[in-house]
Amino acid sequence: xxxERPARRVAITGVGAVCGLGWGVEALWQGxxxxxxxxxxxxxxxxxxxxxxxxxxxxxxxxxxWDLARLCRxxxxxxxxxxxxxxxxxxxxxxxxxxxxxxMPPEDVGVYFGSSTGGMYESELFFGDFLRDPRRAxxxxxxAQQVNAPGDAVARQLGVTGPVATFSSACASGALALGxxxxxxxxxxxxxxxxxxxxxxxxxxxxxxxxxxxxxxxxCRPFRAERAGMSFGEGAAVLVLEPLERxxxxxxxxxxxxxxxxSSCDAHHMTAPDPxxxxxxxxxxxxxxxxxxxxxxVDFVNVHGTGTPLNDxxxxxxxxxxxxxxxxxxPLVATKALIGHLLGCSGAIEAVATVLCLQRGExxxxxxxxxxxxxxxxxxxxxxxxxxxxMRAAVSTSLAFGGSNAALVFSRWAGPAA
Amino acid sequence: MSAPVLVTGVGTLGCWGxxxxxxxxxxxxxxPLASEVDRSAGYHLANGTRRACLVxxxxxxxxxxxxxxxxMSPPSKLAVAASRxxxxxxxxxxxxxxxxxxxxxxxxxxxxxxxxxxxxxxxxGPESASPSLFMESVANAPAAQIAIxxxxxxxxxxxxxxxxxxxxxxxxxxxxxxxxxxxxxxAGTVEEMTPLLHALLDRFGALARGGPEGEELARPFxxxxxxxLAGEGATVxxxxxxxxxxxxxGKALARVLAWGNAFDPTAPPSGWGxxxxxxxxxxxxxLERAGLRPADVDLVVSGASGARDGDRLEAEVLRAAWQGxxxxxxxxxxxxxxxxxGGLLAxxxxxxxxxxxxxxxxxxxxxxxxxIVLCDGSSLPAPAVVLVTSLAAGGAGAWAVLGRGVx
Numbered sequence: 001x002x003x004e005r006p007a008r009r010v011a012i013t014g015v016g017a018v019c020g021l022g023w024g025v026e027a028l029w030q031g032x033x034x035x036x037x038x039x040x041x042x043x044x045x046x047x048x049x050x051x052x053x054x055x056x057x058x059x060x061x062x063x064x065x066w067d068l069a070r071l072c073r074x075x076x077x078x079x080x081x082x083x084x085x086x087x088x089x090x091x092x093x094x095x096x097x098x099x100x101x102x103x104m105p106p107e108d109v110g111v112y113f114g115s116s117t118g119g120m121y122e123s124e125l126f127f128g129d130f131l132r133d134p135r136r137a138x139x140x141x142x143x144a145q146q147v148n149a150p151g152d153a154v155a156r157q158l159g160v161t162g163p164v165a166t167f168s169s170a171c172a173s174g175a176l177a178l179g180x181x182x183x184x185x186x187x188x189x190x191x192x193x194x195x196x197x198x199x200x201x202x203x204x205x206x207x208x209x210x211x212x213x214x215x216x217x218x219x220c221r222p223f224r225a226e227r228a229g230m231s232f233g234e235g236a237a238v239l240v241l242e243p244l245e246r247x248x249x250x251x252x253x254x255x256x257x258x259x260x261x262x263s264s265c266d267a268h269h270m271t272a273p274d275p276x277x278x279x280x281x282x283x284x285x286x287x288x289x290x291x292x293x294x295x296x297x298v299d300f301v302n303v304h305g306t307g308t309p310l311n312d313x314x315x316x317x318x319x320x321x322x323x324x325x326x327x328x329x330x331p332l333v334a335t336k337a338l339i340g341h342l343l344g345c346s347g348a349i350e351a352v353a354t355v356l357c358l359q360r361g362e363x364x365x366x367x368x369x370x371x372x373x374x375x376x377x378x379x380x381x382x383x384x385x386x387x388x389x390x391m392r393a394a395v396s397t398s399l400a401f402g403g404s405n406a407a408l409v410f411s412r413w414a415g416p417a418a
Numbered sequence: 419m420s421a422p423v424l425v426t427g428v429g430t431l432g433c434w435g436x437x438x439x440x441x442x443x444x445x446x447x448x449x450p451l452a453s454e455v456d457r458s459a460g461y462h463l464a465n466g467t468r469r470a471c472l473v474x475x476x477x478x479x480x481x482x483x484x485x486x487x488x489x490m491s492p493p494s495k496l497a498v499a500a501s502r503x504x505x506x507x508x509x510x511x512x513x514x515x516x517x518x519x520x521x522x523x524x525x526x527x528x529x530x531x532x533x534x535x536x537x538x539x540x541x542x543g544p545e546s547a548s549p550s551l552f553m554e555s556v557a558n559a560p561a562a563q564i565a566i567x568x569x570x571x572x573x574x575x576x577x578x579x580x581x582x583x584x585x586x587x588x589x590x591x592x593x594x595x596x597x598x599x600x601x602x603x604x605a606g607t608v609e610e611m612t613p614l615l616h617a618l619l620d621r622f623g624a625l626a627r628g629g630p631e632g633e634e635l636a637r638p639f640x641x642x643x644x645x646x647l648a649g650e651g652a653t654v655x656x657x658x659x660x661x662x663x664x665x666x667x668g669k670a671l672a673r674v675l676a677w678g679n680a681f682d683p684t685a686p687p688s689g690w691g692x693x694x695x696x697x698x699x700x701x702x703x704x705l706e707r708a709g710l711r712p713a714d715v716d717l718v719v720s721g722a723s724g725a726r727d728g729d730r731l732e733a734e735v736l737r738a739a740w741q742g743x744x745x746x747x748x749x750x751x752x753x754x755x756x757x758x759x760g761g762l763l764a765x766x767x768x769x770x771x772x773x774x775x776x777x778x779x780x781x782x783x784x785x786x787x788x789x790i791v792l793c794d795g796s797s798l799p800a801p802a803v804v805l806v807t808s809l810a811a812g813g814a815g816a817w818a819v820l821g822r823g824v825x
Contacts, residue, residue, distance in 0.1 A: 147578040161696035164681040168557040207544035208552030265565040265574035402562025404574040
């Protein structure tokens, strides 16, 4: 017997982000809208011996514009991924007009996070020191190493005593965390969910994906004929979710509605997507069913769009399965072309990008790089923003290592009468 | 939950070997089966700890194909083997693949692969990184390999919440069924304990040190507790909807009556906090979801591991949740299985199925400040309601309430 799902619509009342385009949601949006890429040379670690040399590194390393070091407990010991997470969470909570510990019982707030590598960057520094000379290695560098550390840091900072959960299903982690948060708010388990993801650049993933020859030597070119792989990014993104009625009652202005979530597994291969796109399509169809929407109601898709030959081809097949003859007409937004692939955070930051597109009535473009791939006749938004003031719903996809697929459905908030 | 989710199969590997019968025997004996850790790499301090609850060699024979053995990381192998054991235990041989989900918890992920990769990258140069090691270094590799091996095409989720992860995985899996997203779920946990990880845990002072007799023992709730025994293994449970079990005439080992989790924000990132009241509220909420009161609990299967501050917090949480009323008997299987949440999960299912849990090391010398009465190995009535608890360093806490199986 299935749970009788309360008709609790879930509003997004705050968003926060940091990425290669800058610190804060406005920096993200202005960069996206201009089609400006954050992918370029980077300095996080010495990459001279690596095969490729580009990434979308957060500007000014780990120095946020606010005095977070003063605001946040134990700042010095936090990993870069933790710091990203804290910045994004505090920005999102501020926009939502919430003080989780001051305005509501902390047990009614939950934190749902995704991360692929947590504090791996700091672990690498420790590990290098430890293997050279164990006496030189500082154990304290490992304290915030674990994958759950960014989500925990957010909960700790906000005084949350409700559920805290971290998902680490590679590139689907952030979207899966949002799906779990949606379920928790809908069911009444929590009244507010702080949901998102965080990952920082590190050598393990940089070298690993290069070993798989999945990284483009140029900024990534999703769905283009000459695409040759992904580009790395880093950062964090957080969304505040709460019941729509509750948000309206307290005078908050919803940015959008998180209408549905779905997930699936290809069960095909550890790194290669199922070329038929069946698994990815199943996730999107599940999310649409969860939202109570037909595919025809979708105005645009924020695609996973890594720029690897296999991913984009499989994703096109998935779009064909879901949208049928309309697949080539649905506008596609490819956020990774501008901010790189944020791995465990990608689903979360692309959720923020999707919300911003819906809220502001236009789809962000990417730069036209080379020729379109005739095998993938998609309608990618190129060169200039696409104005769609009347759009109502959007899908965001996350397709991960290990075949884990996640999809989210967002609805535009057009006021209580809509 | 609107209807209990049923546990119909258990697959488990740990220091006791493979299978729940061997685990039941080890629990009844109450003796940890720890073995020597390989210290040859020089990661350990000279006077550091030496033992951990490691999976004995040869336990995977018959559960994996040669190809799977070659390409998988150690935790993926353990997880796939445990999944196949669980399905066999449930009397299942495929079917329902489209609506079978996988939810696996891990605290450290595939540590061997990560360690080798980092050595390649940092000392041999990044172009030396092995692509096959990399693809099996991600935390979700075990869940993905289970899905690939069993063609499970429902959700594939990996949960990382340290010691609380296994119960979160159980709860997340139950939620998949409760929400109608899956008919079957393979839910569990996997951990590997490498020499490097063991050495680092020891350097943090987390592991049980030798007593006067030189014996490294975890003593949950004991006066002399001074750390945990590191452990490894994999445990996977088959969860099914009642409808699914009825349709195939299956039998349930246990019912998941409720689950829940909470957080203690006073905890430092790798330590234990003072927020027992907040965690106790989470525990009580979990029981309320099952329509139960603390007095309805017949047995607590505790995640206490012998950690000095962790066990203190666990005791404070239980006492606060019971609000002064007498606590039921408490079992602490990590004294036998080591600090590995799969042992806890499997022990809890065994307990509710009527398998006796023996005495834990240190039970004769319980810490009087904690107010916990540990199972001493004497015969107890089979519990109808078992509360499973697991607090994590860093602040998380998770609980599950299990009831007797039916069918």
